[in-house]
Amino acid sequence: AFARARQSASGATADIPPEAPQVPEVKIPIVRCKNQPRRHKVISFGYTVTVDGEVPDVYKFQYPPNPESPEEVYPGVIPAGFQAGVPCDETMIYFQTRDGAVGPEYQVAYTHPDNVLIEWSDDVDALWIETLQTLEDANELSEGALDFLDADPLYLFGIADPATQKALEKAATVPMLKCTGQRPNLEEWFAYLNADRELDKEFTWVIESMAEVELPPPWTSYKGIGSVVCYLNNETNETTWKHPFFDYFAKLLEHCRFASREEHIKLRINRMLWSYEHDTTTGDANQQPLVSPQYVKQMGDILRVDLIEEPYMVRTIKTFLKAFSQQYRLEEELDTQEVKWCLEIVENERAKALIARDLPFQEDPSDQIAPNAHGQLYCAECSAVASCYCPHCEDCFCQVDFERLHMKGNRTHHKANEIIPCCLCVAAGKPDHLVMPAKLQCTYTFASYCHECYARKHVKTLPKKLDLKPVKIDYTRSNADNVSHMRARNKAKPQTPPLDRVSAPGEKTAMQEMREGFSHSAPAENMLGEKWHAFYDRRGVRYFYNFETQESMRRPQDLEKEPKSLESGHKTLPLKGDAGSRSLPMLRQLTTSKAPRFLKTWTHKPEDKLPALSDGRTNGTDLQDGALASASFAALPAELLFRPLNVKGKQQKTSLRMW
Numbered sequence: 001a002f003a004r005a006r007q008s009a010s011g012a013t014a015d016i017p018p019e020a021p022q023v024p025e026v027k028i029p030i031v032r033c034k035n036q037p038r039r040h041k042v043i044s045f046g047y048t049v050t051v052d053g054e055v056p057d058v059y060k061f062q063y064p065p066n067p068e069s070p071e072e073v074y075p076g077v078i079p080a081g082f083q084a085g086v087p088c089d090e091t092m093i094y095f096q097t098r099d100g101a102v103g104p105e106y107q108v109a110y111t112h113p114d115n116v117l118i119e120w121s122d123d124v125d126a127l128w129i130e131t132l133q134t135l136e137d138a139n140e141l142s143e144g145a146l147d148f149l150d151a152d153p154l155y156l157f158g159i160a161d162p163a164t165q166k167a168l169e170k171a172a173t174v175p176m177l178k179c180t181g182q183r184p185n186l187e188e189w190f191a192y193l194n195a196d197r198e199l200d201k202e203f204t205w206v207i208e209s210m211a212e213v214e215l216p217p218p219w220t221s222y223k224g225i226g227s228v229v230c231y232l233n234n235e236t237n238e239t240t241w242k243h244p245f246f247d248y249f250a251k252l253l254e255h256c257r258f259a260s261r262e263e264h265i266k267l268r269i270n271r272m273l274w275s276y277e278h279d280t281t282t283g284d285a286n287q288q289p290l291v292s293p294q295y296v297k298q299m300g301d302i303l304r305v306d307l308i309e310e311p312y313m314v315r316t317i318k319t320f321l322k323a324f325s326q327q328y329r330l331e332e333e334l335d336t337q338e339v340k341w342c343l344e345i346v347e348n349e350r351a352k353a354l355i356a357r358d359l360p361f362q363e364d365p366s367d368q369i370a371p372n373a374h375g376q377l378y379c380a381e382c383s384a385v386a387s388c389y390c391p392h393c394e395d396c397f398c399q400v401d402f403e404r405l406h407m408k409g410n411r412t413h414h415k416a417n418e419i420i421p422c423c424l425c426v427a428a429g430k431p432d433h434l435v436m437p438a439k440l441q442c443t444y445t446f447a448s449y450c451h452e453c454y455a456r457k458h459v460k461t462l463p464k465k466l467d468l469k470p471v472k473i474d475y476t477r478s479n480a481d482n483v484s485h486m487r488a489r490n491k492a493k494p495q496t497p498p499l500d501r502v503s504a505p506g507e508k509t510a511m512q513e514m515r516e517g518f519s520h521s522a523p524a525e526n527m528l529g530e531k532w533h534a535f536y537d538r539r540g541v542r543y544f545y546n547f548e549t550q551e552s553m554r555r556p557q558d559l560e561k562e563p564k565s566l567e568s569g570h571k572t573l574p575l576k577g578d579a580g581s582r583s584l585p586m587l588r589q590l591t592t593s594k595a596p597r598f599l600k601t602w603t604h605k606p607e608d609k610l611p612a613l614s615d616g617r618t619n620g621t622d623l624q625d626g627a628l629a630s631a632s633f634a635a636l637p638a639e640l641l642f643r644p645l646n647v648k649g650k651q652q653k654t655s656l657r658m659w
């Protein structure tokens with residue numbers, strides 16, 4: 001103004017820049033304390049809001065710690081995330097804060113923290129006046145309760161309390177683990193280590209390890225005021241918010257953030273093997289072998305392999321566990337190059353699985369040579385109709401290609417089995433590519449036929465009164481096998497001339513066909529599917545585990561299936577009492593076992609006709625005249641209850657009592 005007056009007096013016309021607006025001065029409020037007892041219960045202290053390391057003025061206030069000395073005031077800070085409650089007439093009123101756009105915001109809830117009474121507001125005085133008016137209009141609180149609530153909310157709910165302010169000052173320098181439930185959840189552990197759930201998602205195992213680690217003696221933990229976990233040293237009676245292993249896990253998290261992927265994986269595998277070695281030395285009765293579902297899951301998490309979506313990787317991970325454990329035992333430190341090769345193998349396995357998934361399904365041409373298969377055989381070199389099969393090369397050839405490929409080296413010793421054409425196909429005058437190889441030899445005419453001609457034409461010409469079965473022709477068997485078989489049979493019975501005819505090349509004898517006629521069970525993994533994987537427990541017993549359903553079973557059969565009922569006229573009796581509960585697992589095992597069993601006759605005796613023992617009880621395992629007199633086992637077929645035992649070369653029958 002003085003410069004403008006001087007300018008007007010001198011007649012100058014130069015423009016004077018306008019004055020900058022003055023920032024209004026923020027007055028720090030003073031909280032008045034009411035001389036009444038404190039009843040507040042702090043649920044969460046929250047945190048101090050800072051901007052460039054300083055607390056904004058809108059979060060500051062002054063309060064007298066002692067209501068009897070209102071002139072003596074101290075500075076205080078309004079925390080964000082603070083939550084406390086005050087009991088009034090057998091109910092609770094909750095007060096909580098948060099970090100707003102221009103300053104702290106407040107909210108009031110009634111009877112429950114989620115039952116909001118007044119929504120968020122940045123004016124605490126107007127908020128509390130509206131709250132008192134609402135409670136008074138509802139007539140749900142007494143006059144004494146309303147008079148108690150007629151106070152400054154910052155004092156009433158404990159923000160203007162020396163204990164709260166000291167806790168906030170301590171939380172600025174000492175880490176604080178919050179616990180809103182029975183135990184701290186993973187989010188609270190992330191906040192305790194100052195980690196972000198999204199940015200540090202790859203290092204979740206560090207936080208989980210800290211949450212699961214046991215406190216060393218003499219430390220114990222408890223939930224203190226404000227839902228803060230406190231750690232107590234029972235020897236020195238020292239109480240602190242800092243976990244005994246906080247520095248270790250904080251440094252481990254910082255190391256993982258700056259480490260490469262190979263170093264990170266190496267660290268995790270080393271820690272897993274060290275933990276397994278430690279658990280083994282402690283003699284834990286529930287300790288599983290290293291190659292078990294527990295450690296396969298951990299290895300899959302380390303290598304980022306989803307065992308549910310990629311079940312074919314389980315076998316590869318088993319190999320990794322064996323290789324890394326051997327290297328850890330010999331060198332006590334894994335090599336980073338081994339980890340790189342491990343990652344390359346994982347990518348190669350995924351690429352192979354992707355290629356195999358996109359390939360169309362094609363039958364193996366070598367399967368057509370099997371005795372039970374019906375189809376044309378083609379040369380592996382020129383794709384012409386094959387005329388012979390080499391058991392050593394395991395391929396079909398035409399005569400020209402066989403002679404060309406077996407002219408030199410060890411192949412000159414290979415002897416081929418000539419493929420016999422079907423006699424009916426040849427008699428019908430079919431072209432060469434339609435003449436099928438003979439797979440069956442008739443035991444009545446001794447002619448060779450393909451499956452189609454034998455089933456549709458030749459069977460109709462055989463005598464109906466004779467039960468004739470054809471002999472299968474196996475081209476995969478070499479001539480040396482036939483010669484050795486004949487020599488062994490002649491040596492076993494030198495005095496008896498062989499009455500059977502000599503087998504043709506590639507043809508099986510009647511005894512061999514009879515032995516191979518029995519059904520053979522497929523491997524358990526193939527029966528259960530690709531999602532079931534075989535493991536061995538501590539006793540070396542094999543079991544199967546499914547990572548998708550987290551189920552395990554000892555036998556590939558369904559043990560929970562109901563036993564088949566008996567023939568008509570027999571009733572299925574349930575197993576009752578302790579005896580039934582004890583015998584049911586044994587009966588299920590007998591039912592699913594594949595060993596042969598026999599029983600001459602089968603009869604069912606009611607319980608009232610069972611023979612009595614010396615103590616008056618009925619004998620449930622009596623075997624009289626080949627009949628099983630137990631009503632408890634009446635639910636099972638006869639052939640499932642007994643099997644032969646070989647004792648000193650003799651076959652004997654045994655009852656369930658002898659098992």
